[in-house]
Amino acid sequence: MEALWSHLPALQIVIPLLGGVLVALVRRGSLAFALTLVVSWVLPVVSGLLLYQVLSTGPISYALGGWPPPWGIEYRVDVLNAFVLMLVSAIGAIIMPFARRSVALEVGERRSAWFYCMYLMCLAGLLGVAITGDAFNAFVFLEISSLSTYVLIALGRDRRALVAAFRYLIMGTIGATFYVIGVGLLYVLTGSLNMVDIAQRLAVAPPEQARAMVAALAFLTVGISLKLALFPLHSWLPGAYAYAPSWATVFLSATATKVAIYLLVRFLFSIFGGALDLRSLPVAEILIALSVAAMFIASFIAVYQSNLKRMLAYSSLAQIGYMMLGIGIANQAALTGGLVHLVNHAIMKAALFMAMGSLFYRVGTVRLTEIAGIGRKMPLTMGAFVVAGLGIIGTPGTAGFISKWYLAVGALDRGWWVLVFLLVASSLISVLYIGRVIEMAWFRPAADGLAEAKDPPLSMLLPLLLLAAATIYFGIDTRLTAGIAGEAAQFLLGGLR
Amino acid sequence: MTAFAASDTLPLLAVLVPLLGALLIPLFHRAPNLREAVTLLTAAILLVIVVQLLPPVMDGARPGAMLIEAAPGLSIALRVEPLGMLFALVASVLWIVNSIYSIGYMRAHDEPRQTSFYVCFAIALGSTMGIAFADNLFTLFLFYEALTLCTFPLVTHKQSPEAMRAGRLYLLLLLGTSMLLLLPAIIGTWVLAGTTTFTPGGILAGKASPLAIGFLLALYAFGIGKAALMPVHFWLPAAMVAPTPVSALLHAVAVVKAGVFSVVKVIVYVFGLETLTLSGGNEWLIYVGCASLLLASLIALTRDNLKARLAFSTVSQLAYVVVGAALAGPAGVIGSGLQIATHAAGKITLFFCAGAIYVASHKTEVSEMAGLGRKMPITMIAFLIGSLSIIGLPPFGGMWSKWALAMGALDAGYATVVAVLMISSLLSVAYLLPVVARAFFLPPPAEPEAHGELGEHGMHQGAHSGEHSGEHSGEHAAAAAKSGLQEAPVACLIALCATALLCLVLFFQADRIEALLQGIFIAP
16 A cells, blocks of 8 residues: 555556557447546545655655656656646546546447547547656656547548547647747756756846747646647637537536646746746746737637637637636735636636537537527436536636636736736626526527427436536635645745745 | 613614515415515514614614624624614615515515525615614615525526626626726725725715716716616516516615615715815716606606506606715705605506506506506505605605705705706696506597407416416406406505505604704714
8 A cells, every 4th residue: 555655646547548448449338438437536535645645745756667757757746736636537537427428429339349449549648748857758747648639530420520639630739849849958058857847947147048948838837828728829729629429528628728738837936937027028928918809809719609618619719818817916815816717717617518418419409509498307407517617707706706816816916907807797798698598598599400309318418517616615614625725836836036 | 870771773684674574475375374474573673773873863763783703894893873774764665565565465476496596686675774774884884785696586587588688697797887886985995994884974074086086986886787877777667577576676675775775885985975076076977867867757757658658657766865965965865865765666566557447457667558447446546646646746755856856956965956856746747647648538449359368368378377467367367357346466556555545644854853863973
């Protein structure tokens, strides 16, 4: 037991990776699902233990293969990435039961084993990005997750899924290239790939290297921003989310962009923060400007979508704007708000996309005009949609409000009144696109084709209701979310120059 | 000691009981009588709870408790103070009356979706209790938004395109003002003062510059859109498409009252009367309030549709409350409190009457109501009583609130405000009394053969189902043709007589309300 305890960081990655290989050998969809379910349910236990360990005894360093850092690959877990690991694995565990019927319907029994294999690879990749303390190793994991994501998207039923996947492939590869160039520049500067080591070496670097450092920062920021779909580098995301199998969208929207945001935070605060005076560079201004643009433009586009998955995808872009805003403002309250929104948005958006998955499962469509009156036919599903939608709007008493509150307090601490108004104004636009769906679903007589519709089976309904309940719960009790995010923010800001 | 602890949980119970009722109501979906019994029982229990709170609050206690702290500045806490006590009392009394009226009205109209109607109504009352007993800005905001959301299905009850348009306006204007202005105001208050708890004497003293105070006051005054201060009043006339019991909820029981209550509460417990007077940040609000008061009265004069006329009358009467609070003196605040109570009783009577007229004779325009007094004498007398109370004539409650507001204006040295109040009272005479005069003194329009046909027509419509909820039932028309009397269903009559009586009772009980409100200014 003691031995296992010290190897927890490795287990976090090895379990899904081996699970993926095992699932690849299985042909039957149901067996593959069972294996994936077991893996998905073990992972949050591991990350829960890691989080507990970090909160009680401080950061953990794990030398992979016994090679001490900075020579070997180091897995390094602190409050920030323990938080992200917990988020990814918990979401994966909660939404897993939903997958069986949804994937069987949309991907087909024959290919679902492949689907689950790719899912586990993707999960391993995302967890790997979050856990590793090595800049190049992060690239490897980033590519593992990206490549498997391309497959997950391409398995969508709609033929347009292929185009969406291809588009993501191109954009994702460009992003990865930028990332590697950035890491390469850092390697030239410091001769190291270990993040902690790089940070220490950069901090004492001679001033004439500052220009190269800024170049590395620029490459990394752009590369990761492509992966996290920061406006205007977002063009791959709406199509990908709209045409991927419903359950894949649930998973990706809740986790993939969040991990990319984590990586950016890691580079900005833990690596460059100690070496460069970020406040003298226009990084914050650019991030804030792009975030505000995302909040408004993406929200406006969302209002005009008739495909609801696409609408929610644009809503995600706007919500990514909120998270990046917190990173741009970069004080205690705002950074807490940005980080806590990683969790809050994951919960709410997963619930919304699951509601869409349930709709598709029962009525075979997610077009706004075809779901008139569906609320009375699928009351629990659409009830959960309303609750999670209120969360996205940021109604008090929901998780979304907590994020917004912290962000606004952070902006006001800086004296930026205008930003506070922009923040609340953009959330007003979400009233429009969420309200449109609610009005159509609840306040119209039922359409003819929907007479047979009813709530989905329990395996799909329970995860949905659980996350809807979590939207309320984390709007009232925020010790687990804002509490830990606050500690992470403090930790990050403490490392700033 | 135990008694004290018990009263601390009462505010929470007052919030939870209606919500519990909302959970129970759908269980009796198929048994309308039981379903309505649940509503009435819930309303009765709520009233008992609220009345229980009155003696300790009168004695200077402030029962309540902190429930949850979500984050710094975001805690849910309930505490009863005199203003909230009064508001809760008004709302819970009127809920019972309104429920009785609803039963008569909704059944006479054979309205669809009655179960969700009663559910939303109960949730609205729970939210109202939360607003009344909120101990800090976040709790207030939480229940304020909840009230907006749960009344949306009520406003759009008919689900006609017109109702949906009105509903959208209602939702966007109320959510828009509260998110765009009220939320930044709350955040600003938190950042400036470091607390959001309502405290006697205010929390901003010495924490904010006069300019910041004026700015925050503007954010609050317009951010609390439910107060319908011009120019954010559009939603209120638009929302009259809702069924009459909902109009009564909006205009008297909960919604607009929650708005002006919140304004008064913020002025008294966040700004503090002294701080506000010293900063001079209140002066503009007095003038804006006065302008709103006069303009709305003038617009009311021009409206022929009875409900629209009453809606603008409400906008005007709400401005009285805002002006009273903006005067930032104890007398003005007491006047505001009295106005909340007396206007509620008066306006709910008027709306009940408008609804009764609609149910019984399907008339909506004032110009059509000539001679109606002979067919509906009880309704029209109640309408007269409500009107007199709104105008501010004795022996009805409205007189005392107008009196106290005028005193408050003189105290604060605003003689012009007194003049404005007088002019507005005259205007309300001009827009309310003609309705009654027409009904009693003008002959009914000649209705030859068409009458019987209309009755039959109505019968067909009734048979066609509730889509045409506006059609009065054929039996009524037939009965009317025989007896000459054409009153609304008994449940409606009971309700409107009860509220008319309440206007009278308030005249004699005003001193007790005043004594309650004096408690605001006595340091515990």
